[in-house]
Amino acid sequence: MTVAITDRRRRKWRGPKFALALPSIIWYSLFFVIPIAFIVVYSFGTKDTSRLLPVDLGKLTTGNYSEVFDDTFFKTFKATLRISVIATLMCLVIGLPVAYFAAFKVGEKWRAIILALVVIPSFTSFLIRTVAWRIPLAPKGEFSRWLIDLGLIGDKGIQLLETQTAVQIAIVYNYLGFMILPLFVAFDRIDVRMREASKDLGAGRITTFFSITLPLAGPGIAAGVLLTFIPMCGDYVTATVLGGAKGNMIGSMIASQFSQAQNWPLGSAMAVLMIGAVLLALVVGVLIVWVVPRLVGLLAPVSEAVRRSMHERRTARALAGTTRRSIQVDINRVAMAVWAALVLLFLFIPIGLVFRHSFNGGSSFSIWSGETSTKWWGELFDGGAAWAVALRFVVITALALVVKRVLARTTDITPRRLNWVGPGGFVLALVVNGLVSDWFRKIFDFAGIGDAIRNSFMAAFGATVIAVVLGGLSGVALARRPGRWAKIFMGTVFLILVTPEVMDAIALVTWFQRLQDVPVLGYVFKNGIGPFNGGMHKLWVGQSLYASAVVTLIVRARLSGLDESLEEAAADLGAPPARAFRQITLPLISSALIAGGLLSFTLCLDNAVISTLVSEAGSTTFPVALLGATKSTIKPFWGVGAVMLFMITMAALAFVAVVLRRSGESSSDIAATLAGG
Amino acid sequence: MTTNDKIPQLRMLAPESFRTKLTRRAIFQMGTAAAGLAIVAAACGGDDGGSGGGTDTTEGPGSTEAPGGTLASGDWSRVINAASGTLAMYTWGDYNDPDLVGALADSTLGVSMKVDYYASNEDLITKLSTSGGNSGFDIVAPTGPYIPQMIEKGLIQKFDKSLIPNMVNVDPSYLAQAWDPTNDYSVCKNWGTTGFFWDSTVITRDLVTWADFFDACMNEASGNCSVLDTGPNLWGAWCWANGKDWNGTDAADLDACEAFLVDELAQHIKKFDSYPSTAIAEGAYALSMAWNGDARQAYFRILEAGGDPSVWKWALGTPTTELWMDNYCIAAGAPNAEAAHAWINWDLVPEISIQDLQYHGYHTGMKDMSKLIEELAPDLEYGDMIFFDEEQVSTMSTQEITEAIDRQVDILNKMKAKAGA
Incomplete structure (x- = not known):
């Protein structure tokens, strides 16, 4: 009997450990590792615009690197890092009280509402929200004039548009949600008993927060920082739309090396150094995280003494019968509620403006003509x-x-x-x-927006399917069959997550050009298959990279939290591997797959950087078309399109939520997995 | 109203905006007179719009004074070729009347259009070359001097000129340009020039020369000044201010230019913006280097934003400035070259061309332009920002692509880095 079982189990475990991750390994090699390797090679080449692919690899040089370290370029590097670091810290400071408030201070119902309100803004097009910031910031806009009339500012108006401050504001706005969610999840996971124990042992609120809550939320803070800091470094949309010359960021500078300047070698060198800079910044961050608690530890005797004296004073006061403390608690809670409300309001400002300006009677989205009109909507609903x-x-x-x-x-x-x-x-x-x-x-069918919206959904849907399949398989493999391969694989996944999007984009564009001569792949990306043209396939590849890495992490996190006994039991009971996977493993990870799928879908729907570079006529997505339109005047119908896109996405989400509810997932579970495990 | 109801049954040439002015009676007059008034009658609706590309054409020398002044008088070719399918155009921002690349193209030609935008000729070239002749775009609109390298790299294809008979409507002085002497690959879309636009409440003195522009940018408008986001134009402005030939390649000049633009000017610039009109209306700049059509747009935007257009002044840069010409070309490997020909040809019909002109505000190169405007667009505003007299035109020169182009782009990049620091 025992022999039979071991036989069966051995049969189950046949094949290399990374078998399930094989599709991802092939995918990442083909569309990430090799293209990026080419970029590294290009960075040693010289510019030659007479060629179709303007790089001469005949004579290799390190000249591009020394050029990047040239004073002026280096300054943009520094400015980008500064903006990103400040924005990350601001997101942390602004988002932390909101996450804390949602996790500890309100009931289940309000918690769900607050989370929904944090998430909803990110379902409006990233780009149109960024453009919408032009409206309140415009020196001759209504808001500015209103402030002038009130006498709050000088008659020059708000002087923020096309400055670094505008970029700073919008970038904090754009990434705040990505900070709040992981923070919330981290807080939410903390065992309430720990906090209670701390208070029972006489620790005050502040002591409890700093010595119990914050350390326990460490991983969440780290996740939030990663999720905001890295995309910020590569962000080129915000700087392009709002930044002006002073808000120039490295992402747009690299992109312009590839397109405008046609200097691929220099652009490649910048991109390579940028990854290096991001990694360096992360190492520094980790060091700080590692050093600070130890420094605090060194100061422990002092803080202990302070804590003790405060505690004594408080007990004395309590004995004296003062009720100050309970009042203080209420004030804190009210203050936090007000803060959370303000932050949520902040998150909704551009959305309200997008909605309002879709009813602009004028001819430009960002300039309110003073006349409300449904003419742009009328164009949409023809007949x-x-x-x-x-x-x-x-x-x-x-x-x-x-x-x-x-x-x-x-x-x-x-x-x-x-x-x-x-x-x-x-x-x-x-x-x-x-x-x-x-x-x-x-x-x-108007002004090309309809096609763009449809293409957006097609691209995001295809990329999400790829991401869920690849991420699901490799997530399972990582959690259940770790080994030496897993370290290399996780390294690649991490590299995908930290590689600024603009670099992926250029790597893929140049790689696709090379692939055109390869028999099968060339055909797929050149001519397309069936109803999808080559551009759509390129979009699927480009958007699936980051998304599948995210799904991989979520699935792995979900599975490693569950022990393997169920799957083993199934095997023991004689289920063949495929069946055990279908009946045991799949249901276990289904919520992670759905959450990962949702997250990838929204990320892909908003993808502008990769999509702009790889898309072709006929596969132009909404963000790509809008980014094109930002180069001149944005008409109000873009607002209409954005509202439509928002409503369709919300409908799709509501549908998914209903399905999830039906299949018995709790909403906080969904939020948890959504935020990364 | 009943008279108008019948009108859609006719596939006709007059643009949508003119159509409403036509009475049924006028239509029949035109139809029966058939005096070259090209009206392509198609049985009910537009659904049968030439599947497979049967070309319904009617042509003839226009001669009569059209009732209601809707068609231009004179000797014009008005051939319209029907086409089908989708047509993808890749062009500069906001560069055609939305109707002409939308509903009207659909109802008149039978093609459904998609338009994407680029911000520089280099962007266009990169897009076409990285897709290896498979970009999916049909019509592109490069600036003249970039055409030779696009031909050389195989990015654009030869016209079938028999499908563009309306090319005869173009003023010969805008045909046979140095970059394409036989117009085998390109035809003039429109041309324009460069000048500057300023708020006279901030800069109270009068600006005339490019040197004045630089001076104001570094003084009154410091930190509130925008310049075009193209290397050649900034190099050009420096040359125009300093009496140099902007097609020269003298290394000393390039060095001097870099020294001035990067070390002195850059820090005063608020944005590198090739389309400043919207931001001007938002109040972002006090002084902008701008193409004439965009500066003209700015007047309308300022009015819309509740501002006072009269305080804004426009000047064509002196002593010299540029003349650029953008051209329609057909991309190599265009999926629908037939429709591309049909559309380009249609846009060369005088009434259509003027409708486009009224939108983007650039001279479209039609012959007898002043007469066309008089008849078709008598109430055109700010016409002096579109049309220039002989003397002004004589101060304009066209860019040539020289070996200094890389350096010019390089200077722009250094300016950007410096301005951001």
């Missing part, structure tokens, strides 16, 4: 197509509900299964609408 579509949705969904009632009464299908009828009806309505009418064309 009755929209109403027919809406009607079909309502009718089919209503029918689905009726069917559900009837089934519930006449059959003995379990309520849990019946709950799928509603969402099923919604999907049916979607399909029917797609088949019966060319509704998406009719509704969106």
Whole structure:
């Protein structure tokens, strides 16, 4: 008997340990490691614009590196790091009280509301939100004039547009959500009993926070810092839209080396050094994190004494019967609530402006003409197509509900299964609408935006599927079959996460050009397959890199928290590996997959940097088209498009949320996995 | 209203904006007179718009004074070729009347258009070359001097000139340019020039020369000044201010230019912005180096933002400045070259061309321009920012691509780094 079991188990574990991660290994080698290696090679080449690929690798030189270290370029490096470090710290300082408040000071219901309000703004196009900051910052805008009228500022108006301060504000705004979520999760995970014990032992609120809560939240803080700092370093959108000459950041400088200056070798050298700088900054950060607690430890006797005396004073006061402390608690809580409300308001300012300016009667998105008009919306909803579509949705969904009632009464299908009828009806309505009418064309067929929105969804959906499959498989492999390969693999994943997007973008663009001559791949990326053109495939590849790395981490985190006994039991009971995977492992990681999928979907939907460089005519996504439009005047219909995109995304999310609720996931679980494990 | 209801049944040449002015009676007059008024009648609607590219063409010498002044008088070619499918254009920002690259192209030609934008000729070249002749774009609009290298790299293809008969409408002085003497690859889209635009409440003196511009940028408008985001233009401005030939390659001049632009000017610049009109209306700049069409747009935007356009002044840079010409070309490997020809040809019909001109504010190179404007767009505002007299034109010179181009771009990059520091 025992022999048979071991046989079976041995059969299960056949093949190399990294077998499940093999698709990811191939994917990352082909679309990350090799392209980046080429960039490193290019950085030693010389510029030769007479070639189609303007790099001469005939004579290798280190001249590009010394040029980067030239005074002026180096200054932009420093400015970028400074902006990013300051913005990261500001995000931490602004976001921490909000996360703390949501985790400890409110009930489950308010917690969900606050989290939703933090997440929702990120479902509006990143780019349009950034553009929307131009509105309140404009020196001759309404807000500025209002402040002048109130006599709060001089009659020159707000002098922030096209400055580093504007970039700083918008960059904090753009990444704040990515800081709050992981912080919240970290706080939320802290065992309340620890905090209670601390207070029971006589520690004050501040002592508890600094010696219990904060250290326990360390990993969350680290995650938040990573999730904000690295994208900031490579950000080129914010600086391009708001920065002006003084807010120039390295991301846009590298991109312009590749496009405008056609100096690929110099751009490559900058990109290589930039990764180096980011890694260096992280090392410094880790050192600080490592050194500070030890320094604090050195000061422990002093702080202990202070703490003790404070405690004594407090007990004395308590004995004296003063009620000051309870009042203080309330004040703290109120202050935190006010702060959280202000932060949430801050997060919604640009969204409100986007919505309002989609009703701008003028001809420019950012300049309010003083006249409200639905003309840009009218262009969108041309004719009755929209109403027919809406009607079909309502009718089919209503029918689905009726069917559900009837089934519930006449059959003995379990309520849990019946709950799928509603969402099923919604999907049916979607399909029917797609088949019966060319509704998406009719509704969106104006000014090229409709196509852009559709392309965005197609690109994001395809990339998400790839990310979930690759990330899911490699996440399982990492958690269940670690080994030496896992270290190398995790190193690659980490490198993907820290590589600034602009560098991925240029690496891929140059790589795709080389791939055009390779038999099969060349065909896929040149001619496309079926309904998808080559540009769409390039988008899938480009957007899937970061997304799959994120999914990998989430799945790995989820699985390593669960012990392997269930899978072993399944194997012991004779389930073949494929079945054990399907019936045990997959359900275990399903929530991680869904959360990872959601996160990748939103990231991909907003992707501007990689997409701009790799997209082609016919695969232009919304952010790409909008980034193109920012080069001259942005018309108000971009606001309309952004609102549409927002509403469609929200509908899709609501649908997913309903499905999740039906399948029994709690909302805080979803938030937890969403924020990275 | 009933008269107008019938109008869509005719596939016709007049732009949408003119269409509403036409009465049914006028249409029939034009139709029956058939005196070269090119109206392509198609049976109901526009759904049958030439599948497979059957070309419905009607042409003839226009002669009559069109009722209501809707068609220009004179000898014009107005051929319209029907096409089908989608047409992708890659062009400069905000560079065509949205109707002409949207609904009207669909209803008149039967093509559905998509437009993407680039910000510099280098961006365009990079996009086309990194996709290896497979960018998916049909029509592109490079500036003249960049055309030879695009031909050399195989990025654009030869026209089938028989499909662009309306090229005869272009003033010969805008054809046969140095970069494409036979117009085998390109035809003039429009041309423009460079000057500057300033707030006279901030800079109270009058600015005339490029030297004045630099001076104001470093004084009254310091920190509130924008310049074009292209290397050649900034090198050009320095040359124009200092009496040098901007097509020269003298190393000493380039060094002197770099020394001035990077070490003296850069720190005063607020942004490198090739399209400052919106930001001007937002109040971001007091002085901007600008292309004439964009500066003209700024007047309208300022008004819309509730500002006072009258305090803003425009000057064509003196003693010399540039004349640039952007051209329609067809990308190599264009998926729908037939539609590309049809669209370019359509945009060369005088009425269409003037509709475009009214939108972007650049001279489109049609012959008898002053007469066209008189007849088709009599109430055009700020016309002096679009049309220039002989004397002004004589101060303009066209860029040539020399071996100094890399250096010019390099100077721009150094300026950016310096300005940001």
